Amino acid sequence: xADGAAHESTEHKYRPISPIFASTCACTLSSPTSRRRSRNxxxxxxxxxxxxxxxxxxxxxxxxxxxxxxxATTMVKEVGSEPAQLLGPESASERTxxxxxxxxxxxxxxxxxxxxxxxxxxxxxGSTLRYKSVExxxxxxxxxxxxxxxxxxxxxxxxxxxxxxxxxxxxxxDGNSLGPKEVHSYLTRVMYNxxxxxxxxxxxxxxxxxxxxxxxxxxxxxxxxxxxxNHVATGFGNHLARPILRDEWHExxxxxxxxxxxxxxxxxxxxxxxxxxxxxxxxxxxEEGVTISQPYALKTFWGFSAFQNPTVGxxxxx
Amino acid sequence: MTKQQANWSPYDNxxxxxxxxAGADYCVIAADTxxxxxxxxxxxxxxxxxxxxxxxxxxxxxxxxxxxALQKHLAARHLIYQHQHNxxxxxxxxxxxxxxxxxxxxxxxxxxxxxxxxxxxxxxGCVYTYDAVGSYERVGYSAQGSGSTLIMPFLDNQLxxxxxxxxxxxxxxxxxxxxxxxxxxxxxxxSATERDIYTGDKLEIVVLNADGIRREYMELRKD
Numbered sequence: 001x002a003d004g005a006a007h008e009s010t011e012h013k014y015r016p017i018s019p020i021f022a023s024t025c026a027c028t029l030s031s032p033t034s035r036r037r038s039r040n041x042x043x044x045x046x047x048x049x050x051x052x053x054x055x056x057x058x059x060x061x062x063x064x065x066x067x068x069x070x071x072a073t074t075m076v077k078e079v080g081s082e083p084a085q086l087l088g089p090e091s092a093s094e095r096t097x098x099x100x101x102x103x104x105x106x107x108x109x110x111x112x113x114x115x116x117x118x119x120x121x122x123x124x125x126g127s128t129l130r131y132k133s134v135e136x137x138x139x140x141x142x143x144x145x146x147x148x149x150x151x152x153x154x155x156x157x158x159x160x161x162x163x164x165x166x167x168x169x170x171x172x173x174d175g176n177s178l179g180p181k182e183v184h185s186y187l188t189r190v191m192y193n194x195x196x197x198x199x200x201x202x203x204x205x206x207x208x209x210x211x212x213x214x215x216x217x218x219x220x221x222x223x224x225x226x227x228x229x230n231h232v233a234t235g236f237g238n239h240l241a242r243p244i245l246r247d248e249w250h251e252x253x254x255x256x257x258x259x260x261x262x263x264x265x266x267x268x269x270x271x272x273x274x275x276x277x278x279x280x281x282x283x284x285x286x287e288e289g290v291t292i293s294q295p296y297a298l299k300t301f302w303g304f305s306a307f308q309n310p311t312v313g314x315x316x317x318x
Numbered sequence: 319m320t321k322q323q324a325n326w327s328p329y330d331n332x333x334x335x336x337x338x339x340a341g342a343d344y345c346v347i348a349a350d351t352x353x354x355x356x357x358x359x360x361x362x363x364x365x366x367x368x369x370x371x372x373x374x375x376x377x378x379x380x381x382x383x384x385x386x387a388l389q390k391h392l393a394a395r396h397l398i399y400q401h402q403h404n405x406x407x408x409x410x411x412x413x414x415x416x417x418x419x420x421x422x423x424x425x426x427x428x429x430x431x432x433x434x435x436x437x438x439x440x441x442x443g444c445v446y447t448y449d450a451v452g453s454y455e456r457v458g459y460s461a462q463g464s465g466s467t468l469i470m471p472f473l474d475n476q477l478x479x480x481x482x483x484x485x486x487x488x489x490x491x492x493x494x495x496x497x498x499x500x501x502x503x504x505x506x507x508x509s510a511t512e513r514d515i516y517t518g519d520k521l522e523i524v525v526l527n528a529d530g531i532r533r534e535y536m537e538l539r540k541d
Contacts, residue, residue, distance in 0.1 A: 196328075200326065219360075224387075227364050227382070238360075242359075
């Protein structure tokens, strides 16, 4: 076995690549190094014939993704060649290596009546802001709200798993329903399990909810690290928003104060995180249920004197 | 043909220190409550201590997801033991189980640095100290985790155990009273907090003796 054609697992929406076409493309792509920051540029190895024909198509059209030529050209002699045999019949290319379409930070805090969570609606494809209307927060069952940053397709898969979980829970029809603690525990196990198989779901998840008057707010990372706290944030939010929350959060925040605090955090992220977009949603979950706001934009201020005539005193510099 | 290198690591060090001291009829197990990643603090109130059986308490630092999985695994095994033998596992038995569980994953280890404390079948305090792959030893006191290099020498100075090679065998347990041992733990953590960035926030102390379990907290520096 181990014939190249037998491994054509990905869909061929586009016509199969001819070897010449592939080697031209190979010139424009570099082989990834282990030091590459995955957030920056999606990169593709062309050792395998059947991977990412869609990406190659895109690369051919968008030369902004061109990198220096490397030995990759010599690797792609036979497009129908077999995948690395070190790993046996299972092809290594089926494992997650890098995230492609990613969402940025999610910030959440506990307030008097429940949980408030904020996330912007952007999804980046490397350094391009590709999608600007992505809902990164979804309600789960009756008692929980899930926000995710990281790979959007993995988030969609998680939602699929949770749909099934909630469905089975509802099918019991016993008056009981999974609360946020249970959903958090389930998600932790799922993420840890995938990490054990070296095929992680590339997300940082925030799970908040209220059940029987008990508020709950927790976080799970892509390798399964999980904890519960009064306020959480993923990605850049951990560095920029958490300090603000540590300083200004207190028990029994009112709804207005909670929203103001979240907006303060999101504004800082907007100014300082390059993958943030000025279109955000704030979600609230209380005993009564989930409400996700309509998307809106934050007011920003750019009228600093240092921004007018930025090169004064050093003409010619940027 | 170079193989793709993964740019993510399945491990992370979430920091923290754990200490246990065995006495004549008590055992003190303590750990800080800070959970970090890289240079960030994730949360200031995460407990690293887990009660596995009536007389066995484990404190683990290292990679939190592995620690959680290990604790769940051992708790499940203990439940099965209780169903099969109609009694709780003794501390020495739990110690052996923990060692075997860790070695089972010898080639993809649990990144957990454990210290197991409790009372043995005679009611004397016992402390077992482990490395990540299950080699263990019964000792009178031990420290594991990011602050262990700071704490252990101080404990050696205060509580030096007689060598297990001596004949006749000498007791490893400390002559300190329970209150003195708790006081020593507090001193030791306050010092470790000064110099170890991963240790701090709050100290959780669990004291096991013939009367049962007692829990105590102490604030530590938050910087």
